[in-house]
Amino acid sequence: MKLGRMNHVGVAVPDIDAAIVHYRETMGAAVVTRPFDLPEQGVRVCFVHTPGHGGSEGTQVELLAPLDDQSPVAGFMAKNPAGGQHHICYEVPDIAAARAEFEAMGKRILGPTRTGAHGTPIFFLHPKDMQGILTEIMETLREETH
Numbered sequence: 001m002k003l004g005r006m007n008h009v010g011v012a013v014p015d016i017d018a019a020i021v022h023y024r025e026t027m028g029a030a031v032v033t034r035p036f037d038l039p040e041q042g043v044r045v046c047f048v049h050t051p052g053h054g055g056s057e058g059t060q061v062e063l064l065a066p067l068d069d070q071s072p073v074a075g076f077m078a079k080n081p082a083g084g085q086h087h088i089c090y091e092v093p094d095i096a097a098a099r100a101e102f103e104a105m106g107k108r109i110l111g112p113t114r115t116g117a118h119g120t121p122i123f124f125l126h127p128k129d130m131q132g133i134l135t136e137i138m139e140t141l142r143e144e145t146h
């Protein structure tokens with residue numbers, strides 16, 4: 001397994017519109033995408049872009065709000081009502097190969113590989129096997145390849 005680019009940090013928030021105001025006005029974010037629902041992932045989501053260096057793509061902050069009580073973010077929000085850092089997402093060139101490698105290492109994979117907010121395949125690794133960090137692995141978007 002070779003560590004890829006950090007694509008985004010997932011941040012769970014109780015109110016996505018209030019969070020957008022925070023990132024724009026307090027943090028000076030120039031680009032925040034319009035929020036949209038991803039019912040198959042149980043979340044409402046949008047992205048705060050951070051600038052990259054030397055023409056490279058910056059990392060994003062992924063704002064997440066649970067759509068309902070069944071959302072995978074619902075338990076986290078119950079424990080952290082004000083929200084907080086939820087997961088870190090790294091890119092890989094080949095999702096199937098990455099999944100097989102983590103499986104071979106005995107890491108617990110949370111559910112099937114599915115399509116993430118960037119439109120590419122993703123899967124999640126259990127935080128207890130990943131140094132306490134819920135870890136998302138995402139196949140690199142072709143036009144974002146670095």
Ligand SMILES: CC[C@@H](C(=O)O)C(=O)SCCNC(=O)CCNC(=O)[C@H](O)C(C)(C)COP(=O)(O)OP(=O)(O)OC[C@H]1O[C@@H](n2cnc3c(N)ncnc32)[C@H](O)[C@@H]1OP(=O)(O)O
Binds near residue numbers: 045085089127
């Ligand atoms: C927007 C789409 C997509 C993208 O394209 O980027 C996304 O990012 S979707 C993001 C939301 N989806 C997911 O998180 C899917 C994977 N997550 C899960 O399957 C579950 O959330 C979970 C990780 C299994 C947690 O389930 P939950 O029922 O809330 O908690 P547990 O009680 O089972 O937790 C066990 C244990 O783990 C600790 N924990 C839980 N969440 C986190 C976290 N985010 N970071 C670190 N640790 C976490 C929890 O505290 C428990 O610990 P103990 O209390 O010590 O037992």
Ligand SMILES: [Co+2]
Binds near residue numbers: 089
């Ligand atoms: Co994510």
